[in-house]
Amino acid sequence: MKESTWPARRGRVVCVLCWVLLVVPLAGCSSVSQSGSRSASQSVSQSGSTAASAVTTVRGADVVVSGDVPQSRLREVSRDARDAVADVRQVWGDSVLVGRVQVEVASDAADFRRRGGNTEAGGQVAATTTADDHVVLAPALFSRVTQQGRVVVLTHELTHVALHQADRSDISRWIVEGAAELTAYRPTRLGLASAAPQLARAVRAGRVPTGPPSDARFRSAPEAAYQEAYGWCAFLVHRFGLSTFTHFVREVDGGRSGAFRAVFGVTSDSLQGEFAAFLRQQIDNGE
Numbered sequence: 001m002k003e004s005t006w007p008a009r010r011g012r013v014v015c016v017l018c019w020v021l022l023v024v025p026l027a028g029c030s031s032v033s034q035s036g037s038r039s040a041s042q043s044v045s046q047s048g049s050t051a052a053s054a055v056t057t058v059r060g061a062d063v064v065v066s067g068d069v070p071q072s073r074l075r076e077v078s079r080d081a082r083d084a085v086a087d088v089r090q091v092w093g094d095s096v097l098v099g100r101v102q103v104e105v106a107s108d109a110a111d112f113r114r115r116g117g118n119t120e121a122g123g124q125v126a127a128t129t130t131a132d133d134h135v136v137l138a139p140a141l142f143s144r145v146t147q148q149g150r151v152v153v154l155t156h157e158l159t160h161v162a163l164h165q166a167d168r169s170d171i172s173r174w175i176v177e178g179a180a181e182l183t184a185y186r187p188t189r190l191g192l193a194s195a196a197p198q199l200a201r202a203v204r205a206g207r208v209p210t211g212p213p214s215d216a217r218f219r220s221a222p223e224a225a226y227q228e229a230y231g232w233c234a235f236l237v238h239r240f241g242l243s244t245f246t247h248f249v250r251e252v253d254g255g256r257s258g259a260f261r262a263v264f265g266v267t268s269d270s271l272q273g274e275f276a277a278f279l280r281q282q283i284d285n286g287e
């Protein structure tokens with residue numbers, strides 16, 4: 001049952017296992033200039049105690065970042081989150097994420113858990129989006145991920161917030177996570193083989209997925225499932241265009257049954273051959 005797949009903690013439904021973003025090398029991201037031009041004009045105000053060490057909140061135009069961590073880290077996250085908001089709007093439009101986005105920075109594993117973070121993957125989770133649309137960042141995000149990797153993680157999470165999918169158990173996981181991965185990786189210009197190395201290895205070994213991963217796949221092999229969902233969504237965008245893809249996701253969000261056939265005009269099964277050819281082409285020619 002889908003409802004039992006993604007555990008609830010203290011009433012806050014945990015949506016995300018972003019461990020892919022931790023275990024997959026993000027070195028490729030660090031060589032891509034994505035956000036330099038956007039980082040100069042930030043205006044951040046502060047609240048809380050006047051003592052610098054006690055400041056727990058940094059407010060930007062779109063984002064409120066809080067946590068019991070040094071102010072410099074909150075400011076850093078505020079800048080990254082502002083870039084992530086822009087990346088989400090590039091795909092989903094300017095009407096999303098209106099109002100201040102709430103991002104919480106956990107100081108340690110216990111704090112992460114207390115704030116609703118998913119700890120079931122043994123420290124592999126980079127961030128969690130809670131049912132009340134708070135993004136909670138794990139400490140590992142600052143020790144094991146590059147700055148651009150953090151923007152990727154934030155963009156992934158804020159896509160969930162933008163689409164209000166954090167507590168939706170009625171939507172196939174490949175749509176929820178694939179849409180978030182697509183949005184997050186799109187600005188990095190990373191090739192499929194770099195963004196989804198496990199998928200690339202499988203394709204090169206002749207194990208080519210025939211369609212999107214099942215919800216069961218997210219339980220049994222989540223790292224592979226995230227990458228397969230990303231590959232499938234990248235294929236749909238390649239085949240039908242970004243606006244058709246986002247229209248499909250919004251139709252699903254709106255509860256429309258049969259949205260895939262209605263929007264794309266075909267069944268997913270009928271795309272099997274084209275999907276395989278896309279994967280082979282992308283992975284053979286990309287890096």
Ligand SMILES: [Zn+2]
Pocket residue numbers: 015016017018156157160176177180
């Ligand atoms: Zn996610």
